[in-house]
Amino acid sequence: MLKHLFHDPLHLVFAQAVVAALAAVLVVLLARKRRIHLESEVLIAMLRGLLQIVAVGSILVLLLKSSRWNSAWLLMVMIVAAGATSARRARGIPGAFTVSTWAIAAGAGSVIAVMTWLGVIDSAITSLVPVGSMLIANAMNTNGLALNRIRADVLAHAGEIETALALGAEPGTSVSPYVQAAFESSLIPAIDSVRSLGIVWIPGLMAGMLLSGARPLYAAIYQFVVLAMILASSGLTSLISTLFIRARLFTSADQLIVQPGR
């Protein structure tokens, strides 16, 4: 219907954005009827997301004409932003930003570098930046889930952890069941995405490739390639993050820092 009303592609895409945003606003209004107030949070998130993605789109337009090395700078900025975002899930754990940023850099960054070197990811900016950002964003989500789970488990099991410390256990040993659980649970979305691929959902990248006229088989296999890379980078990020956040939970005298009511 919109295609009949708007013939200019730019006008059309703005109209599509407005309609999609209205659908989200409708949900907010329904929630409000049930006295759940999400108005400001959803409004800010949508405005922020729109501005950010338009800004990145504009930067990509400029980058298309610049050196390929600029994509590396852009991905690095994304890694730092991802580190800051996921570190918020570890409130009260000192050094969470540093651990998150290095974990995402090592996890997603190494997979991006190796896959680009091997030719799995095209080194052209138009391919490297979007695919790289997908890996970084998923690594960020996985890291956020892992840190959130560790924090919640440590708060819920502070008694057990301090009992272990009081019996002479090393800090790492005292939290190891919770670190392992956090690692495993953080990977559930990434594993389920691969498991349900094609049956439950057709991801955006494949849908975009199909819309732009790519052969379905090629689009399907490349989508699997991207999801496998996401699983690898997310897993590596969570592994590194949970390994290094363990030490941040304790003081140098093996005292638990994160405690209920502190």
Next chain:
Amino acid sequence: MLKSNKSVNTLATSDSVLLRTENLGRSVNGKILVEGATFEVHSAEVLAIVGPSGSGKTSLLRLLNRLDEPTSGTVYLEGVDYRQIEPRTLRREIGLVTQRPFLFPGTVAQNLKYGPAQRGDTFSADAISQLLGKVGLGDYSSRNVANLSGGEGQRVSVARTLANSPRILLLDEPTSALDEASKIEIEALLRNIVSNLRLTCVLVTHDKAQAARLASRVMVLENGHIIRIGSMEEVLHA
């Protein structure tokens, strides 16, 4: 505020000082939890710390095995500043039994093996059986801790701490989460263990009668300060 430091020496059941605190204190975000605590714990004595809720009893106990860091003063274990002792070693020397037992998933035997395993020691089946006998749970070795009652769980917690052969036992309201029958059982158990093993204990309790039944000396805390310390008669009937 400390009524009489001299009485500490004269009223102790033994004259060898095992643990000494000096101006010990901790404050968090400007809130004083414990301040200026100076006292001694003598070998083979039971010192009870009593006081109303929020008086700093548990905060003081947590400073004694360095689960929390003092913001002032320090603790000496046989004359050695405990900051010079590795925390893991210190905590094996100064064992802690908490209000709730916090047993680890698995069997009773696995819980008893936990402490010795942390320093690479094996705890034999005979040693487990002997220790369980001392806490009145002779044939409980292979029982899953999920199936224990509150009193049984606390007995396992005591045995697990004793498996590390601590020189001092810290007891943080060990009966407050139990029903009356279990409370009497655990009290009797502690009395037996302390007298048979000649253990040095610091007992935190809000129950003055319990302090009178178990301890040789008592300390009263209020708002993080020691307001009285001495023999039961001196303090409780002051």
